[in-house]
Amino acid sequence: MSHVLVDESTNPVQGAQAMSRTHKKEDMIVFRDISKSYGASVALHSTELTVRKGEFLSLLGPSGSGKSTILNIIAGAVAPTSGSILLDGKDVSTVPPRERGLGMVFQNYALLPHLNVFDNVAFPLRIRGVSKSEIQQRVRNALERVGLTGYEHRKPREMSGGQQQRVGIARCIVYSPSVILMDEPLGALDKKLRDQLQGEIKRLHRDLGTTLVYVTHDQEEALNLSDRVCLMNGGRIAQLGTPDELYFEPVNEFVADFVGESNLLEGVVEGANVVKLNDGSMLRVRSNEGHVTGSRVKVLVRPEKIEVVEGNDAAREDMNVCSGTIAQTSFIGGMTRFELKLSTGGTLLVKGISARAAERAPHGQTLTVRWLARDSVVLRK
Numbered sequence: 001m002s003h004v005l006v007d008e009s010t011n012p013v014q015g016a017q018a019m020s021r022t023h024k025k026e027d028m029i030v031f032r033d034i035s036k037s038y039g040a041s042v043a044l045h046s047t048e049l050t051v052r053k054g055e056f057l058s059l060l061g062p063s064g065s066g067k068s069t070i071l072n073i074i075a076g077a078v079a080p081t082s083g084s085i086l087l088d089g090k091d092v093s094t095v096p097p098r099e100r101g102l103g104m105v106f107q108n109y110a111l112l113p114h115l116n117v118f119d120n121v122a123f124p125l126r127i128r129g130v131s132k133s134e135i136q137q138r139v140r141n142a143l144e145r146v147g148l149t150g151y152e153h154r155k156p157r158e159m160s161g162g163q164q165q166r167v168g169i170a171r172c173i174v175y176s177p178s179v180i181l182m183d184e185p186l187g188a189l190d191k192k193l194r195d196q197l198q199g200e201i202k203r204l205h206r207d208l209g210t211t212l213v214y215v216t217h218d219q220e221e222a223l224n225l226s227d228r229v230c231l232m233n234g235g236r237i238a239q240l241g242t243p244d245e246l247y248f249e250p251v252n253e254f255v256a257d258f259v260g261e262s263n264l265l266e267g268v269v270e271g272a273n274v275v276k277l278n279d280g281s282m283l284r285v286r287s288n289e290g291h292v293t294g295s296r297v298k299v300l301v302r303p304e305k306i307e308v309v310e311g312n313d314a315a316r317e318d319m320n321v322c323s324g325t326i327a328q329t330s331f332i333g334g335m336t337r338f339e340l341k342l343s344t345g346g347t348l349l350v351k352g353i354s355a356r357a358a359e360r361a362p363h364g365q366t367l368t369v370r371w372l373a374r375d376s377v378v379l380r381k
């Protein structure tokens with residue numbers, strides 16, 4: 001025992017300090033200064049990240065931004081170049097994948113083609129030496145959860161893509177992993193099936209209460225499913241927050257652009273709540289906090305925060321008002337989306353149910369729109 005260099009469990013004081021510094025009871029996965037390089041190219045810059053117990057966290061971002069790298073480091077399939085990773089308070093940096101107790105779902109299903117559905121789902125239990133009767137019980141339960149009761153004897157090739165992915169999910173949940181990892185699990189499916197399975201995954205997460213980390217490049221999917229979204233850009237976290245925070249309070253232009261549609265207005269800080277736009281007009285904004293007078297900023301206005309003014313009740317202290325001509329109208333579901341060519345130059349994208357006036361107004365017609373000062377969000381950087 002004298003050769004154990006650091007064994008926190010045998011040193012209560014040191015151990016307790018180390019625990020309180022690094023681990024909170026509600027933390028499930030903690031990245032401490034984790035990075036990953038392949039030769040000279042950096043896949044993941046030094047990253048601190050905490051996933052809370054029971055939460056649904058999405059890793060969102062363009063292709064090559066480091067999403068799968070993070071997931072594979074959690075799984076143990078990729079060894080980080082630096083840093084350490086904690087699972088439920090325990091440093092697992094050197095623990096092999098199978099001993100981490102995680103479940104994984106892949107985009108290409110990764111089913112064993114020569115095994116039927118039952119044996120595919122039973123596979124992780126067999127390699128763990130679970131008894132035959134318990135395997136029966138657990139596989140039945142897992143298949144029931146994904147709606148595949150009665151499909152036990154089918155081979156993967158005899159099933160649709162959506163059904164195969166349900167098998168993949170059943171195989172993942174069958175041994176009750178403490179964390180479920182999914183890497184673009186719906187990426188190979190068409191839109192309608194994707195929407196359906198999204199709903200099923202969301203319900204499954206709610207029922208099981210398991211921590212779930214989900215990789216996707218689809219912002220709608222991430223916003224719909226997640227408790228929190230971790231948006232990646234070039235191997236770094238661009239922003240980590242609730243879907244609401246990313247959508248309405250993006251920290252920079254990349255986030256504003258990647259998540260939803262946006263109007264980005266450029267100007268110079270004029271006062272605490274005023275930005276002078278390039279066209280000379282004054283824009284009332286929520287806050288210029290963190291920006292000194294005279295500095296150049298970009299202001300985000302979400303298209304659905306803009307409403308068409310009908311009649312002449314436009315002028316209000318807390319609002320921005322402007323006019324332009326309708327350039328492009330389209331209908332998306334129950335919403336109208338149109339571009340307004342402003343009289344001062346520039347274009348404003350408007351979207352929403354309250355944009356109904358644009359449905360009646362022909363192309364080229366002049367329209368006045370307005371939005372609240374607090375819906376003009378000055379980007380932090």
Ligand SMILES: Nc1ncnc2c1ncn2[C@@H]1O[C@H](COP(=O)(O)OP(=O)(O)O)[C@@H](O)[C@H]1O
Pocket residue numbers: 038042043044061062063064065066067068069070
């Ligand atoms: N085995 C590897 N060898 C070299 N470069 C890699 C390897 N795996 C990933 N990369 C690079 O690391 C970066 C991040 O990759 P990845 O995490 O797979 O991105 P994402 O999942 O967001 O599409 C990319 O530039 C990718 O080319």
Ligand SMILES: [Mg+2]
Pocket residue numbers: 067068069215
């Ligand atoms: Mg990937």
